[in-house]
Amino acid sequence: MFFIRQQAHATRPHGSFRLFIGSYRVVAAFLCALLPLGALSSPAHAATAVTYFVSPSGSDSNPGTSVDAPFRTLTKAQTAVRAIDKTTSGPITVTLAGGVYRLANTLTFTAADSGGGTAGTVWWKAASGQTPVISGGVQISGWAKTSTSSDIWSAPAPSGLDTRQLYVGGVRAQRATGSLPVSLTQTATGYTTASGDPMAGWRNPSAIEFVYRGGLGLWTEPRCPVASVTSTAITMAQPCWNNSTQRVMRTDDSGRTYNLVGRKSITEKPTAVENAYELLDKPGEFYLDKSEHRFYYIPRSGENLANADVEAPSLDTLVASSGKASDEPSHVGFQGIQFSYANYTTSNTGTGFSEIQATYQVTGTTGYATQGLCDFVSGGSCPYGNWTKMPAAVRFSYDKSIHFDHDYFVHLGAAGLDLGDGSQNDTVTACVFTDISGNGLDLGGVDIPQPSSSAQHTSAITVKDSHFYDTATEYHGGVAIDAGYIETSTITHNQIDHVPYTAISIGWGGWPDKVSLPAQPNYSNSNTISNNLIYDHMSLLGDGGAVYTNGITGTSMANGEHVTGNVVHDQLNTSGGHVLYTDNGATYVSILGNAVWNISVSPWGSKHVNYTVGDGTYDPTDIEGNYWPNGPSDYDNKEVLIQKNHNITGADQVPSSITAAGGIESQYQAILSWQPA
Structure with missing residues (x-):
């Protein structure tokens, strides 16, 4: 100076x-x-952080700005967040106290809920040490024995309630189930039976459902409701019956007849009968009589219905985006929240569940003849392979930077979480998916293989360090993680165990190679499936695997799908499928440095003719550096390279660098001991 x-x-x-x-x-x-x-000049003022508090014991007349004066509802908190100027505010947090938040309507997120700017990500998160439950369920109370000599208890159900699930003390009950009480002969409309079919005297015959394990392929388990029963005939509900017995076939140039995905028709007898009062005979089974609005249930040992928390799902979708590219939410996160008791009842209607694969299904009155068949049949709907997706309890599409961190998806009646068309830069980290009727996690879709705008791409999704187990508990053809058309996405360091079918499925649209035609062109590219731990899968169905790929995965080996460093053991099926499975049309797939042991099927398969280029080569595939039993011989021809793999007989022959890197990373392993609230 x-x-x-x-x-x-x-x-x-x-x-x-x-x-x-x-x-x-x-x-x-x-x-x-x-x-x-x-x-x-005067110093700038730092943007002020904003926190709102919500509690099931709060009040929406409270200011919501302190833990002592919280809001009561999520919608009130959402309204408060929407009023904040996100361009000038600091970080925004909605803190949820433990307890149950019962929703009458879906909590919908739009552009108005977005973070960004100085606000960053708007976090909806659990209060420290607590687990808030966002629920679509209703409590069922007033249980009483139906008679002093009966094991069956009953309770009133809300008028109009239809559900396929009941949970007693947080444990899923089984719909009353049993075997056929009569022999059947299949007809165009259902079955004929021996005279005196006892089902003719059952209450509410139109509520009965037939289950067909493997009915439309080893990987399927379709379900069709009954329409009516007489002493000599069973008429099945439409359109489920036609969609499951009259699927259009295509004849190729050699005269052979194929269905492009699975079988033409269910031909076996039902493997199980469900949802009849007369089948209610075992502890843990229930029946909902919709005509008299009443639940019936046989308690398990130790259950006391006088004080048990009994939950029936009522709301289909708990949380969702607007589903519009013009109104997309962005920069929103959910942390430490349990999503539970979502409903799904389409299978109870005449639509039933006419499965194609991975819970995609044929629907509509002419679905069997046209849906998703595009130019392969006269009058086919396009694009090819666009079958109906089972909805999820939490679903986002046309969104950016939506984050799920240490969240829990449990006790759900369809899929768990769906990040669909137009989801971009989303993350799923250290989440748990269990006790889910269908797929655990859906990524992308199958309805837009060739998007007209970048907004329609599902891209840059990361799924990491999460635990998937006991998914597909009702729809057994479901998949723990199912990805349709997606790009630049990573599925890594997850643990998947105790699932009835495939653990991870990625890709779609490869089935035309069954009739010597190219797979469906699509935008998928640059996806990686790495360092996952997968075991005790394929426990009920066949023709699947630990990692299943279908269709074109890129435009070159460099940007095609990479399956690397995964650790797989104890695949439980004994026939059909492979462990690392490149199925129809799987093009530009690299399978590198994986470890597989204790299996009864081949560790990898298989190569397919590349009809896209039509030059007599196979779909380009690179199989190198894997450790597995009874693997394929070395091969270098027609765009398929198989080399430097290691034949082993057990886990002790796998380098520790591979096994140690498989599964959930150490900093996230606490989720392996998580229990539902």
């Missing part, structure tokens, strides 16, 4: 100010010339 001694009455320089310190003054004009622009 410069100081100048002044003479008395000196003339003040024009345009300056003077700061006198004793007999000295600062020549500020000179200093200002030396300082950077803005150095003398």
Whole structure:
């Protein structure tokens, strides 16, 4: 700092100010010339963080700005968040106290709920040490024995309630089930029976459902409701019956007849009969009589219905986006939240569940003849392979940067979480998926193989360090993680165990190669499935695997699908399928450095003719550096490279660097001991 001694009455320089310190003054004009622009301006104020609090015991008349005066409902908190200017606010958090938040309607997120700017990600998160439950269920109370000599208890159901699930003390009950009480002969409309069919005297015959394990292929388990029963005939509900028995076939140039995906028709007798009061005979089974609005249940040992929490799902979708590219939410996160008791009842209607694969299904009155068949049949609907997707309890599409962190998807009646068309830059980290009727997690879709805009792409999704077990508990052809058309996405360091069919399925649209035609063109590319731990899968169905791929996965080996470093053991099926499975049309797949042991099927298969280029080659595939028993021989021909694999007989022959890296990373392993609230 410069100081100048002044003479008395000196003339003040024009345009300056003077700061006198004793007999000295600062020549500020000179200093200002030396300082950077803005150095003398007022300091900027940091953006203020905003936190709202919600509790089931709160009140929406509270301000919601303290833990002592929380809101009661999620919708009130959502309204408050929407009113914040996200361009100037600091971080925004909605803190949920433990307890149950019962929804009458779906909590829908739109652009108005987005973070971004100085707000960053808007987090909806659990209060420390607590587990809030977002629920679509209703409590069922008023249980009483139907008679003193009976094991059956009953309770009133809300008028109009239809559900396929009941949970007692957090444990899923089984719909009353049994075997056929009569022999059947299949007809165009159902079955004929021996005279005196006892089902003719059962209550509510139109509520009965037939289950067909493997009925439309080893990988399927279709379900069709009964329409009516007489003493000599059973008429099946439509359109499920036609969609499951009259699927259009295509004849190729050689005269052979194929259905493009599975079988033409159910031909076996039902493997089980469900949802009849007369089948209610074992502890843990229930029956809902919709005509009299009443549940019937046989308690398990130790259950006391006088004080048990009994939940029936009522709401189909708990949380969702608007589903519009013009109104997409972005920068929203969910942390530490349990999503439970979502409903799904389409299977109870005439639509039933006419499965194609991975819970996709044929629907509509002419679905069997046209749906998803595009140019392969006259009048086919396009695009090819666009069959009906089972909905999820939590579903987002046309969104950006939606994050799920340490969330729990449990006790759900369809799929768990769906990040569908137009979901971009989303993450699923350290989440648990269990006790889910259908797929655990759906990524992308099968309805837009060739998007017309970048907004329709499902891209840059990361699924990591999450635990999937006991998924597909009702629809056994479901998959723990199912991805349709997606790009630049990663599924890594997850653990998947105790599932009835495939653990991870990725890709779609490869089945035309059954009739010597190219797979459906699509935008999928640059996806990686790495370092997952998979075991005790394929426990009920066949023709699947640990990692199943279908269709075109990229445009070159460089940007095709990479399956690397996965650890797989104890695949439980004994026939059909493979462990690392490249099925119809699987093009540009690299399977590198995986470990497989204790299996009864081949560790990899198989190569398919590449009808896309039509030059007699196979779909390009690279199989290298894997450790497995009875693997394929070395091969380098027609775009397929198989080399440097290692034949082993047990886990002790796998490098520890591979086994140690498989599954959930150490910092997230606490989720392996998580229990539902």
